[in-house]
Amino acid sequence: MSNDHPTRETDRFKSEDLFFSRTDPRGVIQAANSVFVHVSGYEWSALDGAPHKIVRHPDMPAGVFHLMWQEIAAGRPFGGYVKNLATDHTHYWVFAVVLPLDDGYLSMRLKPGSDIFAQINDLYAALLAEEQAGRTTPEQSGDLLLQKLREMGHPDYESFMSTALAAEIATRGTGLQRRVDHGLQSMCELAEAVEKMHRYGDMVDTIFHSTALIPNNLSIQARSLEGANGPISVISNNHQLMAQSLGDILRRFRTAVEDGVSHTVMARFNAAVRVLTQEMTAQFRNNPPVAGLDSDAEARRLAALSTECQIRENASVSKVMGAAAVYRGMSTDMRRVMSGLEMSRVMCKIEQSKYAKNVDGLNEIVGRLHRAERQLSEVIDAIETSVGAIEDRTNRLMPGRAA
Numbered sequence: 001m002s003n004d005h006p007t008r009e010t011d012r013f014k015s016e017d018l019f020f021s022r023t024d025p026r027g028v029i030q031a032a033n034s035v036f037v038h039v040s041g042y043e044w045s046a047l048d049g050a051p052h053k054i055v056r057h058p059d060m061p062a063g064v065f066h067l068m069w070q071e072i073a074a075g076r077p078f079g080g081y082v083k084n085l086a087t088d089h090t091h092y093w094v095f096a097v098v099l100p101l102d103d104g105y106l107s108m109r110l111k112p113g114s115d116i117f118a119q120i121n122d123l124y125a126a127l128l129a130e131e132q133a134g135r136t137t138p139e140q141s142g143d144l145l146l147q148k149l150r151e152m153g154h155p156d157y158e159s160f161m162s163t164a165l166a167a168e169i170a171t172r173g174t175g176l177q178r179r180v181d182h183g184l185q186s187m188c189e190l191a192e193a194v195e196k197m198h199r200y201g202d203m204v205d206t207i208f209h210s211t212a213l214i215p216n217n218l219s220i221q222a223r224s225l226e227g228a229n230g231p232i233s234v235i236s237n238n239h240q241l242m243a244q245s246l247g248d249i250l251r252r253f254r255t256a257v258e259d260g261v262s263h264t265v266m267a268r269f270n271a272a273v274r275v276l277t278q279e280m281t282a283q284f285r286n287n288p289p290v291a292g293l294d295s296d297a298e299a300r301r302l303a304a305l306s307t308e309c310q311i312r313e314n315a316s317v318s319k320v321m322g323a324a325a326v327y328r329g330m331s332t333d334m335r336r337v338m339s340g341l342e343m344s345r346v347m348c349k350i351e352q353s354k355y356a357k358n359v360d361g362l363n364e365i366v367g368r369l370h371r372a373e374r375q376l377s378e379v380i381d382a383i384e385t386s387v388g389a390i391e392d393r394t395n396r397l398m399p400g401r402a403a
Contacts, residue, residue: 010090013039015111015175018280022298024104027052031298034288036109041087044290052107057085061127063141067157068098070142075100079161079269081112081120093117095168097273099305106305108280113175114167123148158262162191162269169272183313183397187264187271190320190393194264196386197257197327201250203379204334208246211239211341211372235347242340249333256330260323267316274309281306317397324390331383338376345369 019035029047037044040055047054060083071078078098083091094109095117112120127145130136136144146157154160166188173180281302289295348366 010039010041010086010088010092012041012086013092013094013111015113015172018108018110018276018283020106020108020280020284020302021047021052022101022104022106022301023052027105029054030104031293032290033284033298034290035283037290039086039092040084044292048292055084055086057083057091059083059091059124059128061124061141061145062131062138063127063136063143063145064124066138067142067145071157072098072100072105077269077273079165081117081124081164082109083124095165097165097276099273101301101305106301108276110168110172110276112168112171114164114171116164116167119152123152158269159265162265162272165272165276166268169275181271181275184268184271184275186393186397187268187313187317190317190390190397191264191268193386193389193393194257194260194320194323197253197260197383200379200383200386201254201257204246204250204253204376207372207375207379208243208250210375211243211368231347231351235344235351238340239344242337242344245340246334246337249330249337253327253330256323256326260320260327263316263319263323267313267320270309270313270316274306274313277302277306277309314398317394320390321394321398324387324394327383327387327390331380331387334376334380334383338373338380341369341373341376345373 017035017039019033019039021032021036022030024030029050029052032044032047037047040047042054064080064082068078068080077100078096080096082094082096084094085091093112095112096107096109098105098107123145126148127136127141130144131138131141149157149160152160154163166184169184170180170188172178281299284295284302285299345366348369
């Protein structure tokens with residue numbers, strides 16, 4: 001943390017306060033609510049037409065802003081923790097949601113306090129140290145931020161900002177003793193259900209690899225017991241084809257899971273932004289007006305933005321519904337492969353019975369096929385249970401959103 005500025009946090013910013021500012025495409029302030037004016041410590045006349053970096057704190061890594069501009073310039077929303085500087089050199093932390101508009105950007109902010117926020121100070125300090133030492137450019141610092149977030153368990157920035165915003169809204173709601181928004185809560189549960197698919201894919205992969213050597217082992221048994229082109233050789237060839245089929249299904253399943261997770265991450269983020277925008281709109285109508293600002297026009301902008309957030313939320317849920325249908329279809333494909341495993345096991349037992357002595361190799365193969373068959377059945381059952389949960393939540397969400 002910089003030694004040039006006091007570390008005391010301003011007490012002008014409470015958990016119940018939400019504030020926003022609107023800028024042109026260059027980041028020049030065009031509008032704001034009275035809470036932003038009050039928290040920043042500036043008069044509105046000083047903020048109006050000023051670059052938004054007027055409230056930037058020197059402790060903020062440039063990499064965070066590089067990543068932000070990269071996202072919003074591409075028309076994508078951005079959410080992140082930002083440390084700002086007030087006129088009296090006190091600081092205040094916010095979680096900022098920046099949304100692209102037709103004529104610029106709108107940033108809404110709330111006071112952070114979740115467990116995720118507790119990790120940010122050290123993370124930003126590490127990024128800033130690399131920048132100040134001249135070891136990273138802003139672009140490289142942004143890449144380093146993404147790397148550190150992956151180490152924290154967030155595969156990409158979208159996952160981080162979605163998780164963090166939902167956590168901040170939940171923490172704020174608990175602190176203010178407010179009821180949880182039903183739609184947002186369902187979105188969070190939906191995200192957890194889809195995330196489970198990653199684990200199921202890993203489990204299928206493990207089962208797949210446990211049977212990978214069976215065709216070779218069957219070929220060895222065939223050569224020692226019956227020569228080429230016998231029944232065991234046929235079983236070996238069939239099993240190899242099934243293994244290839246399972247591998248193809250697994251690759252498609254993983255791709256579908258990645259798509260589903262991406263859609264769910266944005267569904268949760270859009271739901272959280274909707275909650276934030278709705279409250280921001282209500283607060284703005286009740287806040288003291290900012291002198292010289294067309295409050296009615298800004299209120300209409302916020303109301304329109306709230307509607308857009310709801311539309312994006314519905315679109316994200318629809319995509320998750322589509323992903324669930326893909327998972328269900330693939331579980332059917334996996335059951336077909338499982339039936340093939342069962343057939344291989346039965347045929348091996350039949351061939352085994354033809355020999356007067358026990359054949360250890362065939363015994364081991366039959367046992368391994370039986371284990372794989374049982375394990376695959378359990379995973380498919382779990383996949384179908386999770387798909388049912390996903391479908392149940394999306395079906396409950398969509399009628400409510402349409403209404």
